[in-house]
Amino acid sequence: MKRGIYHFDQSRTLRLGLYLLLVLSVLVGGTAGYHLIEGWPLDESLYMTVITVSTVGFGEVHALSHNGRIFTILLIFFGVTSVALSLTSMFEYFILRGLKNLFGRNKMDKQIEKLNRHIIICGFGRTGDYIARDLKKMNKPFVVIENDPARIKVLEEEGVLYIQGDPAEEDQLEAAGVARAESLVASLPKDADNLFLTINARSMNRDLHIIARVQDSDNGRKLIKAGANQVVSPFSTGASRIVQLLTRPSAVDMIELVTQRENLELEVCEILVDEKSNLVRKTLAESRVRQTLGCMVFAVKRLSGETLFDPDPQLRIESGDVLLAIKKPRPASGQ
Numbered sequence: 001m002k003r004g005i006y007h008f009d010q011s012r013t014l015r016l017g018l019y020l021l022l023v024l025s026v027l028v029g030g031t032a033g034y035h036l037i038e039g040w041p042l043d044e045s046l047y048m049t050v051i052t053v054s055t056v057g058f059g060e061v062h063a064l065s066h067n068g069r070i071f072t073i074l075l076i077f078f079g080v081t082s083v084a085l086s087l088t089s090m091f092e093y094f095i096l097r098g099l100k101n102l103f104g105r106n107k108m109d110k111q112i113e114k115l116n117r118h119i120i121i122c123g124f125g126r127t128g129d130y131i132a133r134d135l136k137k138m139n140k141p142f143v144v145i146e147n148d149p150a151r152i153k154v155l156e157e158e159g160v161l162y163i164q165g166d167p168a169e170e171d172q173l174e175a176a177g178v179a180r181a182e183s184l185v186a187s188l189p190k191d192a193d194n195l196f197l198t199i200n201a202r203s204m205n206r207d208l209h210i211i212a213r214v215q216d217s218d219n220g221r222k223l224i225k226a227g228a229n230q231v232v233s234p235f236s237t238g239a240s241r242i243v244q245l246l247t248r249p250s251a252v253d254m255i256e257l258v259t260q261r262e263n264l265e266l267e268v269c270e271i272l273v274d275e276k277s278n279l280v281r282k283t284l285a286e287s288r289v290r291q292t293l294g295c296m297v298f299a300v301k302r303l304s305g306e307t308l309f310d311p312d313p314q315l316r317i318e319s320g321d322v323l324l325a326i327k328k329p330r331p332a333s334g335q
Helices: 010-037 042-054 065-114 127-137 149-158 171-173 191-204 217-224 234-247 250-261 289-293
Strands: 117-123 142-146 162-166 183-187 210-214 230-232 267-272 294-301 307-309 322-327
Touching: 010 042, 010 065, 010 142, 010 294, 042 065, 117 127, 127 142, 149 162, 171 191, 183 191, 191 210, 191 217, 289 294, 289 322
Parallel strands: 117 142, 117 183, 142 162, 183 210, 210 230
Antiparallel strands: 267 322, 294 307, 294 322
């Protein structure tokens, strides 16, 4: 797993804790030593230990015996060493950490500012996590907006671009580049939050493709009216898939074969035909999509919303069509 620029592993925290424990041990040991060797009260023994370890230069509480002087020499050595190690570790942990956070945040902000036609994931729960993993495998540019510190830590560890804050707020959406974004996924836990998020996102980008998650399927229409292009209910989708597995298991296996990138045998692609495309008014056979792009067209989605499955090779391609095809993925670079 890739570590983020803010990640400070547990060994650094453990090291600081051990050094502080060492200082405490020196104080306790020094107090006990003076108490046993010189017979001083505990408060005077502690005071002598502190001024010895801190090297402030105050005079001795009482005259030291020969054994007391030897003990003091050892105490100075171990005390100064432990304090120096602790101060160094504290400086590294707090000061350098703050500087890395500052410069790291600036670097991440610049990376986000360079994003264009990217995807914004609002909410990094289970749904957002799965979406981010798949987008990362597909090398799709995306940024996550999340407010939970625990989830922010996961994003840092995985090296994911993120904005910390309320995903429904306009300031956070603007920081994530919503005006330049291609799509937005509203995957917050509450439908009301997704509704408010959809309204804000739509007002900031009229062309943004918004996919919203709903817990209650009855709220789907409200989200569509608010500006969502598609609404997904995990419960109804999961139930539908179970029914399909019960009734058409082979068909479901085939669909998963061409849609899940873990198999890497085939992948689904979309070819958008705009008015300037040289495919306009050509038949599928004349387009030579299979020969030039290595894609096999299995459906054509018209601008009207009609989808034609298993299209005839003589079907003429029109402006605004989306050709749905399957192809073998390109080999990874370096292979």
